[in-house]
Amino acid sequence: MISVVIVGTGNVAQNLFYALDKTSNVEVKQIVGRNENHFSFTKGKVPTTTDYTKIDNADIYILAITDDSIGIVAQKIKHIKGIIVHTSGATSITALSGHKQPGIFYPLQTFTKGKIISFAEIPICIEAKTSVDLKLLRELGNTLSNTVIAIDSDQRKKIHVAAVFVNNFTNYMYTIGKEICEENNLDFKLLHPLIKETAAKLEDLTPIEAQTGPAKRNDQKTLHNHLNLIKNNHQRELYTLLSNAIKEKHGKEL
Amino acid sequence: MISVVIVGTGNVAQNLFYALDKTSNVEVKQIVGRNENHFSFTKGKVPTTTDYTKIDNADIYILAITDDSIGIVAQKIKHIKGIIVHTSGATSITALSGHKQPGIFYPLQTFTKGKIISFAEIPICIEAKTSVDLKLLRELGNTLSNTVIAIDSDQRKKIHVAAVFVNNFTNYMYTIGKEICEENNLDFKLLHPLIKETAAKLEDLTPIEAQTGPAKRNDQKTLHNHLNLIKNNHQRELYTLLSNAIKEKHGKEL
Numbered sequence A, B: 001m002i003s004v005v006i007v008g009t010g011n012v013a014q015n016l017f018y019a020l021d022k023t024s025n026v027e028v029k030q031i032v033g034r035n036e037n038h039f040s041f042t043k044g045k046v047p048t049t050t051d052y053t054k055i056d057n058a059d060i061y062i063l064a065i066t067d068d069s070i071g072i073v074a075q076k077i078k079h080i081k082g083i084i085v086h087t088s089g090a091t092s093i094t095a096l097s098g099h100k101q102p103g104i105f106y107p108l109q110t111f112t113k114g115k116i117i118s119f120a121e122i123p124i125c126i127e128a129k130t131s132v133d134l135k136l137l138r139e140l141g142n143t144l145s146n147t148v149i150a151i152d153s154d155q156r157k158k159i160h161v162a163a164v165f166v167n168n169f170t171n172y173m174y175t176i177g178k179e180i181c182e183e184n185n186l187d188f189k190l191l192h193p194l195i196k197e198t199a200a201k202l203e204d205l206t207p208i209e210a211q212t213g214p215a216k217r218n219d220q221k222t223l224h225n226h227l228n229l230i231k232n233n234h235q236r237e238l239y240t241l242l243s244n245a246i247k248e249k250h251g252k253e254l
Helices: A012-024 A036-042 A069-077 A133-142 A152-181 A188-203 A220-229 A231-250 B011-020 B037-040 B067-076 B130-144 B153-183 B188-203 B218-230 B233-249
Strands: A002-007 A026-032 A062-063 A084-086 A102-109 A124-128 A148-150 B001-009 B026-032 B058-065 B083-086 B104-106 B126-127 B148-150
Touching: A002 A012, A002 A133, A012 A026, A012 A036, A012 A102, A012 A133, A062 A069, A062 A133, A062 B083, A069 A084, A069 B218, A084 A133, A102 A133, A102 A152, A124 A133, A124 A152, A124 B130, A133 A148, A152 A188, A152 B153, A152 B188, A152 B233, A188 B153, A188 B188, A220 A231, A220 B067, A220 B153, A231 B153, A231 B233, B001 B011, B011 B026, B011 B037, B011 B104, B011 B130, B026 B148, B058 B067, B058 B130, B067 B083, B083 B130, B104 B130, B104 B153, B126 B130, B126 B153, B130 B148, B153 B188, B153 B233, B218 B233
Parallel strands: A002 A026, A002 A062, A062 A084, A084 A102, A124 A148, B001 B026, B001 B058, B058 B083, B083 B104, B126 B148
Antiparallel strands: A102 A124, B104 B126
16 A cells, blocks of 8 residues: 655646545545645545645555645645655756755646546656665556556657647647637638548657648648638747648658 | 539548548549549549539539639539539638539648548538528538538638638648758657647637746746747747737737
């Protein structure tokens, strides 16, 4: 049995709690947060506290809090004994300096308020200072996910950049798609199946293989027509930049 | 029973054939193509021809061919009687001028070579010159899909632009994500669950609501760190442009 204390009450903390609460070989001993009113998601299943001096003993302390708070909270709970990890993709393990057993437990996923998702398919990136600590983090990860991978802070930061492209920037493409639909009285839902299939294609094809469209085909006529249709300057700028990038990537003359 | 002739042997033609062949109230009478060797997908189930003068009579002729060929092929088969449609998002109905019953039958989806997908969830955008023709196209669409929508050529071209953003450009974001993974010896598959969830979120949230990440939070520290990590100039340019766009969209100071 691995004992765990979760520090945090946000989306990641809540999802971790629900997932760990279901496993038979992990005991969530306590949830720690700043605000008494944010504990309702625990439904009274575990003790909670807002007092950092009253943190329970545990094998692993998980700081599921904002990047900026990690260093501050880590300093406040210097007295705890055990492995202390954070769940951030962008934050170095050095944010936990001052602790003997720092580590990382980074679930590579986007968490949405009020949406509980299954951890089984979520890769968990772990890091620790000793092989003993790494082993325990791997054990914890394996209770949740089929994919637990040990990577160092440099690699984690790089995969976090890649995640920004495939998640944050992709979502921005959806934002523009919705804008264009709304400007033309079209229901954005018409694009949902296309969006899903674009993601699903990666099961079978690399993104280079999956690329389609006028830029890939160097179809000047359609590219030109599209630019004539787009009235918004920002959309035009993006359309041109990304089309040129795709043309270049696929070896077409500009 | 609606009788159909399909002109074309590519991904869209093949997918249409497989889907229509399964319905009980549509008869695919013939497949027409330029190359005898490209008919193998029919498995001998329907007659085929490479001779445009030998096209069979049908209620609807579907030109599932490249945008550039639509006008040329339409001219070659001016003798046919019935509704003639093309399946292109970017091409006007006027490409079929010279025919009395031109129309559009545009499945809003990305089709991949060798991959057969279900039409049930694919929106089919239809257009015709008369309500009688539109009714028959709607009937044909309903045999395949739960979503058949009549939109005019202008709207169709606009939704095609939106499709380029959510499909072509999104896939390009995946391409960059994979590049960053490969440069750092990370398996791109680690990002697949994130990519899927990013698309799946749209079931519950608008893209504006679903936006997360350092740009949305105006997290200057992470934005700065990411730019330091990205060595490729093109990736840096994209990162800056898209982050600034997200910051602006979400009302943060630049």
